[in-house]
Amino acid sequence: MSEPHYPGAVAPERSRFFASDGVRLRVDAWGDPSAGPVVLLHGAFDHGRGFDLLAPLLATRFHVLSLTSRGHGDSEWVDSYAWQNDVADAVNLLRSLGRPAHLVGHSRGGGQATDAALWAPECVRRLVNIDGFGPPPEGFSPPGVPLDPRPPPLRFRDYLDRRRRAGERAWRPYPRLEDLVERRRAQNPRLSREWLRYFLFHGAREVEGGWIWKTDPEFAGGFGPWRPEWIGPGWRRLRVPMLAMVGTEPDSWRLDEAVASQRLAFVPELTRAAVAGAGHFVHMEQPRETADVLLGFLEP
Amino acid sequence: MISLRHGRVTLALHPLREGTGRALLCLHAVGGSAHDFREVARLWSGPVFALDFSGHGDSSPLRGGGYFPENLAGDADAALARIGPALLVGAGVGAYVALLLAGGRPDAVPAALLLPGAGLEGGGPAPDPAADTISRWEDLGAPLAGCDPAVRRLERDLRPPEYAEAFARAAGRLLLAEGDFPQPPWWKAVRATPTATPVPGDLVSGLARLATLSID
DSSP: OOOOOOTTOOOOSEEEEEEETTEEEEEEEESOTTSOEEEEEOOTTOOGGGGTTHHHHHTTTSEEEEEOOTTSTTSOOOSSOOHHHHHHHHHHHHHHTSSOEEEEEETHHHHHHHHHHHHOGGGEEEEEEESOSOOOTTOOOOTTOOOOOSOHHHHHHHHHHHHHTGGGOOOOOBSSHHHHHHHHHHHOTTSOHHHHHHHHHHHEEEETTEEEESSOTTTTOOOOOOOGGGTTGGGGGOOSOEEEEEESSOOTTSOOHHHHHHHHTTOSSEEEEEETTOOSOHHHHSHHHHHHHHHHHSOO | OEEEEETTEEEEEEEEEOOSSSOEEEEOOTTOOGGGGGGGGGTOSSOEEEEEOTTSTTSOOOTTOOOOHHHHHHHHHHHHHHHOSOEEEEETHHHHHHHHHHHHOTTTOSEEEEEOOTTSSTTOSSOOGGGOOHHHHHOOOSOOTTSOGGGGGGGTSOOOHHHHHHHHHHSSEEEEEOSSSOOOHHHHHHHTSTTEEEEOSSHHHHHHHHHHOOOO
């Protein structure tokens, strides 16, 4: 199957692999390598090519680099996934650039970008967090999946049972790419089929019997004591300005505004932006408007 | 040595003693290995097993360095899947892992003996944003002989007391070693639950108490 086209989507001008903690991670790049760098971090179960719409618009002024996190897209799978490893990967990429960069993250990547700015403020000029303000206080569950109210030890038993089956787990192939498109669209109905066909072509691979996700099936299977109320207070220590961006449209993946405001109140230097006509995937739904806001916020 | 394939890692499970009666599974501290429990073999009448956690001893390292206690509990659970129900003896991070398993699988783990050792404290009860920097993440301290350098992150994970307490309340019986060592907040919370009993801190006394527990 040949690579789909999508209006405005520009394939990276350069792609390379970057080793962080010995793990091979894909970095896609657009724009003049001597221009000021902007690093982009994608959300969970997405991949670096989700920025094919936004990156070329930023590349008019910046050297834009999109990192695909471990276990996603064409980056390497690992044996065990933990949030801090991804934050360290982002910092390692930033440090490899030899100069401070602007840092932009979406959803999970937004939270990790914020942590990377806390971990290594000397590497970050300005921070953009696109709807990555953490799960709701009661925890997160995908649309249609009820929350699990059981205490940690009972949920932990499920984790152990999953681990016992870990070696056997693999994605089942969907007969056609179109089936993956419909599967993802059920989760994100705001994303058009045409865009998803483009995006998932790079997030899936063709195997015997059809198409499978590139994302590691073991990703997101972790367990720990982390709690949503830990988000926010630590942001008091942010030493770089943050632009917090959301879409104006209702979206089940979007954090409730009251909760987001409560957490963002800790950020010392905060700018807020709401993009009309977008839900959670602001940069995919309204790339031009997103780029305009970013170009206004990110110093040349 | 029994080689256990568990997901993408291969774990070394060491049978230290054969026997009949209740099986014992020993879980070492950060930087330790099954060898730390050789003495247990002559102090217990039933079968004794000791596991090398991922990144330690003869077990394979975790590609990508994602070490945390819940993951190690998965290692120990793979050993339980092989040997069946067992009493646990854990030292340091192994004690915390033993608590998680005793709470998560009370049917397979009727009791556990928790001993001090490396990685007992973890990274404290709650986040400390002032200490969260890339240098802290990277500064692993001196490498531990025979271990993946990244296993020292098992001295950094957060262990909220109420989380530990929930596991303690779900557990059968927990024996907590007394002694002259700093008790982290999670340990104190566990010690205050009805399932916990303090025991003398030496291995001989601890195992003797474990052997005399009346367990259904």
